[in-house]
Amino acid sequence: MxxxxxxxxxxxxxxxxxKGEVKSSEAVSSVFAQIEKYDVSIGAxxxxxKQDALKRAKEIDGKIAKGKPVGALAGVPIAVKDNMCTTxxxxxxxxxxxxxxxSPYNATVIEKLLAADAVIIGKTNLDEFAMGSSTENSGLKKxxxxxxxxxxxxxxxxxxxxxxAAKMCFAALGSDTGGSIRQPASFCxxxxxxxxxxxxxxxxxxxxxxxxxxxxxxxxxxxxxxLLLSVISGHDEKDSTSVDEKMAPVYDFSAKIDEPLxxxxxxxxxxxxxxxxxxxxxxxxxxxEVYKKLAAEIIEIKMPHFEYAIAAYYxxxxxxxxxxxxxxxxxxxxxxxxxxxxxxxVYSKSRNEAFGQEVKRRIMLGTYALSSGYYDAYYLKAxxxxxxxxxxxxxxxxxxxxxxMPTSPTTAFKIGEKTADPLQMYLSDVYTIAVNLSGVxxxxxxCGFDKNNLPVGLQIIASTFQEEKLLRIAKxxxxxxxxxxxxxxx
Amino acid sequence: MAEKKIDMQQVRQVAKLSRLALxxxxxxxxxxxxxxxxxxxxxxxxxxxANVEPLAHCLPINNCLREDRIxxxxxxxxxxxxxxQKDEQFFLVxxxxxxxxxx
Numbered sequence: 134m135x136x137x138x139x140x141x142x143x144x145x146x147x148x149x150x151x152k153g154e155v156k157s158s159e160a161v162s163s164v165f166a167q168i169e170k171y172d173v174s175i176g177a178x179x180x181x182x183k184q185d186a187l188k189r190a191k192e193i194d195g196k197i198a199k200g201k202p203v204g205a206l207a208g209v210p211i212a213v214k215d216n217m218c219t220t221x222x223x224x225x226x227x228x229x230x231x232x233x234x235x236s237p238y239n240a241t242v243i244e245k246l247l248a249a250d251a252v253i254i255g256k257t258n259l260d261e262f263a264m265g266s267s268t269e270n271s272g273l274k275k276x277x278x279x280x281x282x283x284x285x286x287x288x289x290x291x292x293x294x295x296x297x298a299a300k301m302c303f304a305a306l307g308s309d310t311g312g313s314i315r316q317p318a319s320f321c322x323x324x325x326x327x328x329x330x331x332x333x334x335x336x337x338x339x340x341x342x343x344x345x346x347x348x349x350x351x352x353x354x355x356x357x358x359x360l361l362l363s364v365i366s367g368h369d370e371k372d373s374t375s376v377d378e379k380m381a382p383v384y385d386f387s388a389k390i391d392e393p394l395x396x397x398x399x400x401x402x403x404x405x406x407x408x409x410x411x412x413x414x415x416x417x418x419x420x421x422e423v424y425k426k427l428a429a430e431i432i433e434i435k436m437p438h439f440e441y442a443i444a445a446y447y448x449x450x451x452x453x454x455x456x457x458x459x460x461x462x463x464x465x466x467x468x469x470x471x472x473x474x475x476x477x478x479v480y481s482k483s484r485n486e487a488f489g490q491e492v493k494r495r496i497m498l499g500t501y502a503l504s505s506g507y508y509d510a511y512y513l514k515a516x517x518x519x520x521x522x523x524x525x526x527x528x529x530x531x532x533x534x535x536x537x538m539p540t541s542p543t544t545a546f547k548i549g550e551k552t553a554d555p556l557q558m559y560l561s562d563v564y565t566i567a568v569n570l571s572g573v574x575x576x577x578x579x580c581g582f583d584k585n586n587l588p589v590g591l592q593i594i595a596s597t598f599q600e601e602k603l604l605r606i607a608k609x610x611x612x613x614x615x616x617x618x619x620x621x622x623x
Numbered sequence: 624m625a626e627k628k629i630d631m632q633q634v635r636q637v638a639k640l641s642r643l644a645l646x647x648x649x650x651x652x653x654x655x656x657x658x659x660x661x662x663x664x665x666x667x668x669x670x671x672x673a674n675v676e677p678l679a680h681c682l683p684i685n686n687c688l689r690e691d692r693i694x695x696x697x698x699x700x701x702x703x704x705x706x707x708q709k710d711e712q713f714f715l716v717x718x719x720x721x722x723x724x725x726x
Contacts, residue, residue: 233705234705235704235705237697237701237702237704237705238697330680330681330682331681331682344679344680344681370689373687374680374682374684376682376684380683438670441666441667441669441670443663444663444664444665444666444667445664445667447660447664448664455641459642462642463707464706464707464714464716465705465706465714466705466706466707467705467707468707469707469708473717475717476716476717476718476719477642478644479716479717480642481639481642481643481644482644484641484642484643484644485643485644485645485646488643490649493641493643493645493649493653494653494656494657496641496643497634497637497638497641497643497653497657498657498660500637500640500641501629501633501637501657501661504637504640511661511664513677514667514668514672515664515667516677516678516679517672517675517676517677517678518667518670518672518675519677519678520675520676520677520678521670521672521675523678523681555656555659555660556656556659556660556663559660570681571681572680572681572682573681597681
C-alpha cells in the first residue's frame with residue numbers, strides 16, 4: 134500500500150484523501166518510512182517533524198470524515214527549504230550562526246500551506262543562506278543527488294529537489310535568487326518554478342538578494358507545480374514587494390493546465406547553446422522538435438547582453454547580501470563568540486566563527502562593490518547592465534510567447550568538483566541568473582537523460598506574470614514525453 | 624596573472640567594514656579569490672552604459688503606503704527568546720561607553 138501511495142501526484146493524493154480512499158496519516162507514514170530508509174544516504178532533511186505531522190494528518194483525516202470543507206492541499210506531505218521561518222522546529226539557513234534559531238513567527242508561505250491543510254513534514258538542506266549551486270556550502274549537512282550519490286543535487290535548494298526526486302515528500306518549496314530552484318530541479322529530474330518577482334510573498338524568507346529572491350515550488354510534475362503556485366501566490370501586506378491582485382490575479386493555475394497553446398511561438402537563442410555540454414544541447418534540441426510537432430513556430434533570436442548576467446549578478450546579489458546579513462550581529466539571535474574583548478568583537482568574531490567561507494566571500498565582495506570609490510565602477514555599472522539584460526527579455530517577448538534554453542550547461546557534477554574555485558561554481562549559473570535580474574518567471578522540467586542516466590533540465594522562460602501560460606507550455610511537453618515519470622533507483 | 628585587483632591590505636579594510644575577524648590565511652585566500660572574481664566582472668566594461676538608467680528592481684511600483692495603525696507585535700518575551708545573552712527586558716552586550724568620570 135505505502136509504495137502505491139508514493140506513486141501518486143499531489144493532486145491524486147489530495148483527491149484520494151478527500152474521497153476517503155487514502156488517509157493523510159497513511160501518506161505521512163509512507164513518506165517517513167521513505168525518509169527513514171533513504172535519507173541516511175541522501176541527506177535532504179535538516180529537520181523532520183514526525184510526531185507533529187502525524188498528529189496534524191489525523192486532524193485533517195478527522196475533518197474529512199466529518200464532511201468538513203478542507204483546503205487545496207488537504208493532507209498532502211510537503212517539505213520546505215530551511216530558510217523559511219517556522220514557529221515549529223528550527224530555522225537554520227544551514228548556517229552555524231542560526232543553528233539553534235527558533236522563529237517567533239511563520240513565513241507567509243508557511244501560513245498559506247497550513248491554511249490549505251498541507252502537512253509540513255520537514256525542512257530541507259541548502260547552501261548556507263542560499264548561497265551556492267551545489268548545496269556543498271551547507272554549514273550543517275551534506276546532501277547528495279538521488280540519481281548518483283557521488284554527485285551534487287544542485288543548489289541552493291538541493292535538499293528540496295533531492296527530497297522530491299526521492300519521494301520523501303510529495304512537493305517542496307525552494308527559493309531562487311540566481312537559479313536556486315531551477316538548477317537543482319534540473320539536476321534531480323523534477324519540475325521547479327521561479328515565479329515572477331512579486332508573485333509570492335517573501336515575508337519570513339531569510340533575505341539574501343532582496344531584489345532577486347523569490348519562493349517557488351518543486352514538484353514531480355507541472356500540474357502539481359501549478360497547484361502549489363496557486364496556494365502560495367498573492368499580495369501580502371507584510372511584503373511591500375508582493376504585488377496586488379490587479380497586477381497579478383491569483384486563481385487555480387492548474388485549472389486550464391491541459392489546454393495547449395494555439396499559435397505558440399518559441400524563441401531560441403543559438404549563441405547560448407555554445408557553452409553547454411553536447412548531451413545537454415541535444416536533449417534541448419530534441420525538446421524543440423517535440424514542440425515543432427505540436428505545431429509551435431520556432432524563431433531564432435539574439436540576446437546580446439545575456440552573457441553579462443553572471444558578472445552583473447555577482448555584484449548586485451553580493452551587495453544586497455552584505456547589507457541583509459549585517460543583521461547577524463551576535464546580539465539579537467544566533468551565535469555569539471565567547472569572551473569578546475569589546476563590543477566590536479561581538480560582531481566581528483561571532484560572524485567570523487559562524488559564517489562559512491562562501492558567505493564570507495560574498496559579504497566581502499558585496500561590501501567592496503558598495504564601498505566608497507568602487508560603488509560607481511562596480512555596483513552602479515552592474516545595475517545599468519541589468520537594465521540592458523532586461524531589455525533583451527522585453528524585446529524577446531514582443532516576438533515570442535516564451536524562450537527555451539538549457540537550465541544548466543551540464544548535468545549534475547561530482548561532489549567536490551567545483552568547490553576549490555568559486556568562479557567556476559558561479560559560471561554554472563549561466564542560464565538561470567538573467568531571469569532573476571529581469572524578474573520574469575521560468576520553469577525547469579526534465580527533458581532527457583545523459584549517458585550516465587542523469588536528468589537534463591529544459592528551461593522555459595515567459596514574460597512577467599505569465600505563469601499560467603508558462604505552465605501550460607511546460608505541460609504540452611510533459612503530455613508528449615515521459616521523462617518526468619522516471620524515478621531514481623535509490 | 625597581472626597585478627591583483629585587490630591586495631591583502633585592501634582585504635583587511637573590507638573585512639573591517641564587513642565586521643569579519645578574518646584569519647591571515649583567509650585574508651590571503653580572499654585576496655586571490657576576490658581578485659579573480661573582480662577580474663571576471665571587468666567584462667561589464669565592454670558595454671557602453673553612458674545612456675542607460677540603473678535598474679535596482681523589476682517592479683513597476685515605487686512607494687507602498689498603508690494606514691499607520693497599531694497592530695499586535697511580538698512582545699518582549701518572544702523578541703528576547705533567541706538572544707545569546709539577556710535579562711528580563713533587554714539584550715545584554717559588553718560595555719560600549721567608558722564609565723562617567725573616566726575621561
